[in-house]
Amino acid sequence: MNQDVAPLPGSHYDGLSFEDRMATVEFRVAARPHITVDSDVCRSCTTKACVHACPAQLFVPTSDGGVLFNYEQCFECGTCYMVCNTEGALTWSYPEGGHGVVFRRS
Amino acid sequence: MAESADVVVAGAGPAGAAAALVAARAGLRVVLVERGPFPGSKNMYGGVIYPRVLDTLLPRWWEEVPVQRWVTRRATMVMTGTKALTVEFRGEDWDAPPYNGATAYRADFDSWLAGKAADAGAELVCSTTVTGLLRDGTGRVTGVRTDRPDGDIRASLVIAGDGVNSFLAKEAGLYEDWSVTHFTVGVKEVLALPREVLEDRFNLTGDEGLDIEILGGTQGIPGGGFLYTNLDTIAVGVVLSLAGLRDSGKRPEDIIAALKDHPAIAPLVRGGELKEYSAHTIPEGGMDGMPHLAADGMLVAGDAAHLCLASGIWLEGVNFAIGSGALAGETAIEAIGSGDTSAAALSGYRRRLENSFVLANHRKLRGAHKLILGKRAQTVYPELACGIAQRVFTVTDPQPKAGLRRWVHDERKRGGVRLRDIVKDGWVGWRTFG
Amino acid sequence: MGVPRYIAAALKWVDLRPEVDPLAGTVRHDTRTSGLSLADAAALEWALRLGESWQLPVAAITAGPPEARAVLRDAAGFGPTRLVHVAADRDAPSDAIARALAPLLAGAAVVCCGDYSADRGSGSVPAFLAHHLQAAQALGLTSLAPEHPGSLVAQRRLDGGRRERLQVSAPAVISVEPGAAQLRRAPLSGLLAAGRAAVETAAADQAPEYGSRVHLLRTTSYRPRPKVLAPPRDQLPRARLLALTGALSERMPPRVVRAAPEQAADQLIGYLTDNGYLG
Numbered sequence: 151m152n153q154d155v156a157p158l159p160g161s162h163y164d165g166l167s168f169e170d171r172m173a174t175v176e177f178r179v180a181a182r183p184h185i186t187v188d189s190d191v192c193r194s195c196t197t198k199a200c201v202h203a204c205p206a207q208l209f210v211p212t213s214d215g216g217v218l219f220n221y222e223q224c225f226e227c228g229t230c231y232m233v234c235n236t237e238g239a240l241t242w243s244y245p246e247g248g249h250g251v252v253f254r255r256s
Numbered sequence: 257m258a259e260s261a262d263v264v265v266a267g268a269g270p271a272g273a274a275a276a277l278v279a280a281r282a283g284l285r286v287v288l289v290e291r292g293p294f295p296g297s298k299n300m301y302g303g304v305i306y307p308r309v310l311d312t313l314l315p316r317w318w319e320e321v322p323v324q325r326w327v328t329r330r331a332t333m334v335m336t337g338t339k340a341l342t343v344e345f346r347g348e349d350w351d352a353p354p355y356n357g358a359t360a361y362r363a364d365f366d367s368w369l370a371g372k373a374a375d376a377g378a379e380l381v382c383s384t385t386v387t388g389l390l391r392d393g394t395g396r397v398t399g400v401r402t403d404r405p406d407g408d409i410r411a412s413l414v415i416a417g418d419g420v421n422s423f424l425a426k427e428a429g430l431y432e433d434w435s436v437t438h439f440t441v442g443v444k445e446v447l448a449l450p451r452e453v454l455e456d457r458f459n460l461t462g463d464e465g466l467d468i469e470i471l472g473g474t475q476g477i478p479g480g481g482f483l484y485t486n487l488d489t490i491a492v493g494v495v496l497s498l499a500g501l502r503d504s505g506k507r508p509e510d511i512i513a514a515l516k517d518h519p520a521i522a523p524l525v526r527g528g529e530l531k532e533y534s535a536h537t538i539p540e541g542g543m544d545g546m547p548h549l550a551a552d553g554m555l556v557a558g559d560a561a562h563l564c565l566a567s568g569i570w571l572e573g574v575n576f577a578i579g580s581g582a583l584a585g586e587t588a589i590e591a592i593g594s595g596d597t598s599a600a601a602l603s604g605y606r607r608r609l610e611n612s613f614v615l616a617n618h619r620k621l622r623g624a625h626k627l628i629l630g631k632r633a634q635t636v637y638p639e640l641a642c643g644i645a646q647r648v649f650t651v652t653d654p655q656p657k658a659g660l661r662r663w664v665h666d667e668r669k670r671g672g673v674r675l676r677d678i679v680k681d682g683w684v685g686w687r688t689f690g
Numbered sequence: 691m692g693v694p695r696y697i698a699a700a701l702k703w704v705d706l707r708p709e710v711d712p713l714a715g716t717v718r719h720d721t722r723t724s725g726l727s728l729a730d731a732a733a734l735e736w737a738l739r740l741g742e743s744w745q746l747p748v749a750a751i752t753a754g755p756p757e758a759r760a761v762l763r764d765a766a767g768f769g770p771t772r773l774v775h776v777a778a779d780r781d782a783p784s785d786a787i788a789r790a791l792a793p794l795l796a797g798a799a800v801v802c803c804g805d806y807s808a809d810r811g812s813g814s815v816p817a818f819l820a821h822h823l824q825a826a827q828a829l830g831l832t833s834l835a836p837e838h839p840g841s842l843v844a845q846r847r848l849d850g851g852r853r854e855r856l857q858v859s860a861p862a863v864i865s866v867e868p869g870a871a872q873l874r875r876a877p878l879s880g881l882l883a884a885g886r887a888a889v890e891t892a893a894a895d896q897a898p899e900y901g902s903r904v905h906l907l908r909t910t911s912y913r914p915r916p917k918v919l920a921p922p923r924d925q926l927p928r929a930r931l932l933a934l935t936g937a938l939s940e941r942m943p944p945r946v947v948r949a950a951p952e953q954a955a956d957q958l959i960g961y962l963t964d965n966g967y968l969g
């Protein structure tokens with residue numbers, strides 16, 4: 151089968167914001183962050199790979215060249231520490247047992 | 257005061273649950289520790305389990321395993337910007353026991369399998385994270401620490417089934433060359449469709465299911481895509497090389513969005529309501545990224561041991577996790593029976609893996625990920641295949657058809673594909689997959 | 691009432707993430723997302739603290755379907771002396787729950803409850819319970835301080851940012867807000883023992899109904915709120931119109947009812963009624 155058809159009108163329309171996307175996932179937020187970012191170290195980072203690679207969009211660049219991080223809606227996937235080239239920028243562990251992301255349909 | 261057990265298993269994923277099941281059946285005292293509130297709550301994957309590995313472990317498993325649909329059709333779609341070529345295979349007897357594969361949610365499947373281990377006598381402790389290893393003066397592993405008050409558990413043997421980020425294998429120093437190039441990340445969307453619409457759209461009846469693996473739909477980032485049918489949802493997602501994603505500057509959800517907008521996929525996902533978005537990393541280095549599998553007092557199974565095949569056109573890991581977990585369980589019985597759980601005494605584990613489908617398949621497919629994630633397989637061949645297919649299917653009347661040989665030649669020229677490369681990749685591919 | 695013999699935590703098993711079908715308004719539950727609400731967890735924590743400070747044993751009790759025993763297993767990790775389950779419907783009204791619990795809580799010094807459950811509860815179970823037990827009630831507490839056994843000082847919010855301090859004497863039923871305490875983590879040994887702990891099943895002999903002049907006649911099903919959708923992104927007005935109306939696109943095939951007109955009408959009305967559109 152060789153499909154080469156124009157998309158039907160309306161097929162692009164799902165009107166879903168990133169917040170709505172993340173709201174489909176359950177997070178049992180722990181009191182203590184399981185990942186911490188040293189923004190001072192990040193200031194010297196040229197790639198800022200975490201910013202676009204984190205599937206949960208949890209890294210936000212700041213005007214002073216650092217990054218702001220929020221652990222609450224984290225998938226605990228590991229992407230950030232794997233793409234980060236800079237020693238000492240991230241500490242990464244799992245949240246306290248029973249907390250963090252809960253998948254039900256994945 | 258520390259608790260004690262014969263075997264403590266970290267992680268109640270498929271690897272950990274299978275290990276606990278086998279060891280508990282032999283009468284060992286097994287504690288199975290899971291950090292999620294229930295097994296499967298932390299786990300996401302593409303969506304298809306190939307459960308034949310359960311035949312010996314849980315005979316007639318198909319009568320109770322919680323599945324969404326039995327996969328009766330498998331398709332591979334090769335796509336370029338606007339075109340797609342699909343090769344579909346329908347398994348003649350895949351819709352009857354013992355079946356070939358099934359779609360399932362991990363929350364259901366992992367809970368079920370861990371429940372089997374608990375039925376066999378393993379003590380399942382959820383909501384508890386293993387935070388490190390206990391070791392004696394010689395460095396041998398003697399148990400684990402957890403994040404519970406008085407949370408140490410001493411054990412003759414620790415089995416690490418703690419998945420792709422395995423902190424335990426790292427702490428034990430089992431990864432010799434850890435590299436980001438050994439990993440991919442998968443992101444997916446689960447979209448709800450009314451069951452009638454879904455069955456109509458994919459031409460399915462009853463509990464039949466279709467899975468589609470996609471090559472070339474990842475915006476030039478090495479990887480692949482997938483689309484699986486559940487009962488009243490579909491799972492659509494992409495698997496991306498982490499190094500590729502890092503260097504691309506692209507966002508994972510945008511890559512899924514582009515895949516969903518592709519003319520070959522858009523009609524399949526249209527109207528689906530997002531039910532769950534998820535992400536997880538995958539060890540894809542194959543044999544190259546594999547850690548040492550045993551230390552004094554410890555074995556590693558499943559993703560923690562990089563026993564996963566997920567190079568674009570197929571996604572398998574749950575079966576290898578169950579297989580390796582079960583063999584780790586057998587090794588535990590033997591070693592604890594003989595009173596020696598040193599690394600040397602645990603070497604039977606590797607031998608067992610070598611003799612089973614687990615390492616046999618990994619050996620065979622060694623290097624497959626390089627081929628599949630390489631530039632030619634990712635972009636050049638999809639162009640070539642789609643181009644040829646288009647010519648085959650285009651009616652050129654009144655011009656006579658040029659013929660296949662001519663088409664292949666023209667498309668090859670157009671895409672700048674060197675015959676030498678095709679032959680080379682074909683040779684590698686034939687040796688790998690043949 | 692005799693000498694107080696124990697502290698009780700009355701815990702509700704509740705789905706913390708129920709799913710409401712946006713079309714039909716039906717609610718789907720999942721045992722895996724069900725458990726203690728934060729308020730009930732705070733109540734359990736206070737039961738444990740009161741037990742420690744007054745050196746009294748702690749009992750955990752729940753009224754609900756058989757799956758509700760899950761909250762007792764959670765509580766068992768902390769080593770309460772008794773775990774009691776009373777059968778009750780998931781959606782039983784507050785007074786029915788209170789009447790099922792009351793006969794089992796007669797000897798309790800303090801019964802600790804969450805202030806209201808996450809599933810649109812009204813917070814009235816503790817009040818009914820206090821009535822049936824003829825105990826003092828102090829509801830919606832934000833903090834507690836135990837004094838000598840049988841006495842505690844508690845605080846709760848009033849409107850306008852005011853606070854109210856109360857001195858409460860046993861026997862009493864209290865309810866606490868989620869922020870009143872954070873439930874401690876059960877020790878590993880407790881968790882392992884919890885798997886083996888025995889749960890008593892109490893017969894549901896209800897406390898006598900009290901002469902109410904309000905009677906529940908009927909509860910209609912949920913009516914989901916309309917969903918706000920972002921406007922379509924397309925440039926062309928026609929495309930936007932198509933996207934908004936869903937014209938020319940595939941949609942859910944209608945269910946075709948083949949029946950005599952009267953039966954068809956009945957089915958139609960039945961469907962609308964079931965789904966909360968008629969009422």
Ligand SMILES: Cc1cc2nc3c(=O)[nH]c(=O)nc-3n(C[C@H](O)[C@H](O)[C@H](O)COP(=O)(O)OP(=O)(O)OC[C@H]3O[C@@H](n4cnc5c(N)ncnc54)[C@H](O)[C@@H]3O)c2cc1C
Nearest residue numbers: 267269270271291301302303304386419442558559573574
């Ligand atoms: C996007 C994607 C698509 C995939 N598609 C497929 C597919 O279609 N078919 C297929 O067969 N395979 C697929 N796989 C691979 C498959 O998911 C894995 O190979 C498989 O889950 C490995 O099982 P495991 O038990 O080794 O690890 P996991 O399933 O990761 O289980 C590890 C468990 O350990 C727990 N854990 C981790 N650390 C700790 C700790 N410190 N303390 C306590 N508990 C801990 C985790 O919560 C988890 O439950 C896919 C993977 C991904 C990411």
Ligand code: SF4
Nearest residue numbers: 192195200234236239
């Ligand atoms: S976390 Fe790593 S990748 Fe991200 S900005 Fe900091 S140094 Fe760079």
Ligand code: SF4
Nearest residue numbers: 204224225227228230
């Ligand atoms: S672990 Fe994954 S989801 Fe969490 S911050 Fe890192 S990249 Fe983002």
